[in-house]
Amino acid sequence: MPEGPEVETVRRTLEPSLVGRSVLSSWVGDKKLRNSLRTKDFRLLEGNKIVRLGRHGKLLWLDFSGELRTYVRLGMTGQLKLTQKDAVVEKHTHVRLILDGDGQELRYVDPRRFGEFSVTIQGDNANIEKMGPDPTSDWSREAQAEATNNIRKSSRSIKEILLDQAVLAGVGNIYASESLFLARISPVVSGNALSPTQIVRLLKKVHIVLQAAIENCGTSFSNYVDGNGKKGANIDFVQVFMRHGLPCPRCKNTIDRLNQGGRSTYYCAKCQSS
């Protein structure tokens, strides 16, 4: 399940191979992702050169010459990868961008189809603007103050707030549980019940957890891989996620699992009691 650090790892692994390459031709499947894939939109990319790859939170984009941009959201099971043109096209491949140069192409593969791949122009950035700050790209004093205010005014549980991309961009289910564990804060406490000290501590941990995950090239659960098809190493550093029934690495109490807003939360009830 790709979160901000996984998407950043994909961006970093693809960027050196993609920048400067032109799209020779495109192919799209007939299945819908979150958005419809319209052949004529992808035709616009043909003849244009990739100039940079950007990211905010879990949203990735490729900028092309001609002021064009594609937005890519990996959803649950999306993979964006560079392959040889003649490599077997695996099941659930939805987009192929055939590139100039040495016979490679960029493919988007997504079994569950929760992802998105859309073609637009570079001025169309409303979906970036409606996201909150990303701790791994803009973590200025102002960005932290904005996140703090949004947490303090919410009556939702802090776990659900952390998953809200309008509050903090890039935090998903793994890193929300991990950050709360490190900050020793209960996942069920309301945002507006947290003390200023607790919020400062939590945001510090969110930042640390996301940065460390990027350095470890992401956490591979289920089918996440980077742009070269490699799994991330951060799984070895995860303390509570998916570890229910196992001893807490800090106090040896058993790690619990609970459901919040339809999603699993993993935590130590003893270490995270307030």
Next chain:
DNA sequence: ACAGGATCCTGGGGGC
């Protein structure tokens, strides 16, 4: 205005 629930989808895991 905000919260909670339904929705999309398939592979994999649990249960019998």
Next chain:
DNA sequence: TGCCCCCAGGATCCTG
């Protein structure tokens, strides 16, 4: 061992 059912999970839309 096999088969069927159920369910996870990000973002968005709908209802209360």
